[in-house]
Every structure is written in structure tokens, then in C-alpha cells.
Amino acid sequence: MKYTLVITGLLLAAAPFASAVTLKPSDNVQEELQEALILAKPGDTIELAAGTYHFKSSLSLDVDRVTLKGAGMDKTILSFKGQNAGSEGLLVTSDGVTLRDFAVEDTVGDGIKVKGADGISFIRIRTEWTGGPKSTNGAYGLYPVESKNVLLDGCVAIGASDAGLYIGQSQNIIVRNSTAKYNVAGIEIENCYNADVHDNLATHNTGGLLVFDLPNLPQQGGHNVRVFNNKSIDNDTVNFAPAGNIVGNVPTGTGLLIMANHNVEVFGNEFSGNGTVNVSITAYLSQPGEKEDPNYYPYPEGIHLHDNKYGTGGFKPMGVLGQLSAAAARSETLPDIVWDGRTNKDKAVDGKLPADKGLYINESKDADFINLDLGAYMADPATSKPSRDLAPHKGSLPRLAGVTLPQDDKAAHTD
Secondary structure: OOEEEEEEOOEEEEEEOOOEEEEOOOOOHHHHHHHHHHHOOOOOEEEEOOEEEEOOEEEEEOOOOOEEEOOOOOOEEEEOOOOOEEEEEEEEOOOOEEEEEEEEEOOOOEEEEEEOOEEEEEEEEEEEOOOOOOOOOOOEEEEEEOOEEEEEEOOEEEOOOOEEEEEEOOEEEEEEOOEEEOOOEEEEEEOOEEEEEEOOEEEOOOEEEEEEOOOOOOOOOOEEEEEEOOEEEOOOOOOOOOOOOHHHHOOOOEEEEEEOOEEEEEEOOEEEOEOOEEEEEEOOOOOOOOOOOOOOOOOOEEEEEEOOEEOOEOOOOOHHHHHHHHHHHOOOOOOOEEEOOOOOHHHOEOOEOOHHHOEEEEOOOOOOEEEOOHHHHHHOHHHOOOEOOOHHHOOOOOOOOOOOOOOOOOOOOOO
16 A cells, blocks of 8 residues: 655645555455455555456455456456355445446355445446356345445346346435346336436346335335336246245236336336236235235335337236236236226325326327226126226326436436
8 A cells, every 4th residue: 555645734644545456367366355355445446357256255345435347247257156155246335336347157145235335336247147047046136225326337137036136225226228137027126215227128037127115124115216218128037036035926028017116207118028018017915924014005106107119018928916917907918008906095085096196107009008906806806897098097297306326427317
């Protein structure tokens, strides 16, 4: 570490320069990289030259404002194929960290987990399980949780048994220019506040894009999520989540699933080739034996879909939820947009929700829709009245504001 003398009056003080450490593949890289992560000072950069680095246990970083960078996501590869210790590839628990231009492959658990950070940037990071979709793959590729100011830009996630690009219980999020394929969930925003998900490709996952809010978590009430200018196409990988995992209920062939969130705006996307459904909007169906959470609100509200493009979809509903939806629709196929129709009747006035709580759909005349009236169907199928009438959903909501991040040098998209 280099130091310089700073003169202030008669006071001499030592102030460290930011430094850079460069590592290359070696037999001792496990110890060398972990030591560099431990000894790093705020502002330091650790560079990984091109090559494949082999690790047998997890790495960790708890120093603020460190940059870990490689030579490119297909040039600098951190392989954990021989991992026999630890739960993830890299765990970050510090603020202002930037990870860029490398890959993490074949971890026992999650690829890169970030917990409790304020300011985390993933730039051109790839996570992959190279053996293809398997239930024994790690759960999450990129996994920031309980964090603020989260940026994923130009990333790739392949083969996660839960979600490839997952942001949970976090605030102020941008996920852009990224690709998720052959995961159970491609891109998932769960129990989050203020997120922009745009200009991404989700393909050949079980479900392409998920905006969830789940019970029994410290942060609930997910809201203010914009999903725009994405392509969620040909999501057709059979669900391979381990038994008991909540995403194990996501039907194969789901383009976008919005569940129990409020204030969600979906626009400018392309949905096509999703066999169960292109877009599904649903309240949360509790799981058998699940502990009741008195603070949880299970209904989606304030949902606005407009100016999206729809190709083929709904041609082969799969899984429990897909088949339940088809049964409630009294059809072997499903339209582009499927709403379960369940609302909080305690909020209704004269049988209608307040204007800001409704579902609004302003799509081209070629997009079709169904209200499944699922609550009535589950109580007594004979009494349900599924409806394909879009008239009750005409209108709009105020446009949501874009997300800006302190570490981001690009303006937020607003159109």
C-alpha cells in the first residue's frame, strides 16, 4: 500500500492511495484472492487477468468501495466445480462494491450473494451452471438481498434452480441489458420497492419475468416496479426447482407473472412463445401447512399494462397453476393476459375497487384477456363467471417515476 503525506497547518497525516492488485490463475489462487479481498482498502481495485481460476471454497468481501474486475465474462472465469466448502461462490456484505467483467461457474449454492449492501453494481457478470438445468444446481445466480441502490447491467444468468437474476427485499433497483436463460425464474423482483427492469432478454426459462411479494419475510409490500422494453420469449424449460421451493409452482411457459405486488407498470415489452401464458396477474395462493402471516397483503393492485406486443402464447397450459387457470377459463388454451380476478372486497365501494387499486389494460386490439373469477371457481366451479370483457379495465394510472442510482452514470429511462 502506498502512502502520501498530507500537510494541514503543522499536522502531518498519512493518507492511503487507492491501489490495484492484479492476480493470475495459479495453484494458490484461493488463498491469494481471499487475502487480497481481506487486505483491500476502500477505493482499491483487484484485477483478475484472463484465464480460469479454480476454487474449492467460498470467497467473501466485507470492505467498502472495492472493485473486483476481470478481463471479460467469457475470459476471466471463476470455476467452483470442485467446491467442497461454503454456500456460494462470492459473498459481499459491504457498501459501494463494483463487480465487473468476469464469470462465476458451477457453485454448490448461489453464484454471487450480496447482503445488506448500500450500493452494489454488477457489470457484465455471468453466472452459469455448465451442466444444464438440474435441481442440484445452485438456487440463485446473482442474488442481492436486503440491499439498497442495486444495479445489474449487461449480466447473464444460466441454469439457476430458483432464479438467475434475483433481487429480494431491496430498494432502488435497476436491471437492464441482461440475459437470463435456462433458469427456473429468469429475472425475479421479490418484496422490493422501486425497481426498473428494462431492455432484458428472458428466454428458455420456466418463467421469464417474475414480480412477486411473499409472506413471512422482513420486508413486504412490494411496489413501484416498472417492467419495460424487455423480451420474454419462448420460456419453455420444464420446472426443475427442488421440491418445496416456491418457484416450483411457476408453470413451464410463463412470460410474466405478477403476484401480490402493487403499483406495477408494464409497457413496451414483447411476449411470445410462452406456452402457459404470456402475462399472468394473481393474488397469492397460500401453500399447504404455511404459517399465516397477519401482516401480509396477498392482492395485486394498481397494475397498468400498455403498449406491449404479444405473439403466440397460452397454447399449452402446464403445471398446477396453468391447469387450474385453464379449468377456470373453461378452455384448453389461455389468452395473452390472464387475471385471477381475486380482489380485497373490503376495499370495494359499490362493488368496485378505488381507481388507484384497479387493473388497467391498454393494449392493441389483438391482445386478448380473461378474468378467471378464480375465487368463485375454487369455492364452487358452477358459480364462477369467467369474463373476457376488457371494458372494466379501460383507463390508465399515472406513469411511475424512473429509478436513479447514485453509482449509475446513465439517466433512468422514463418512456
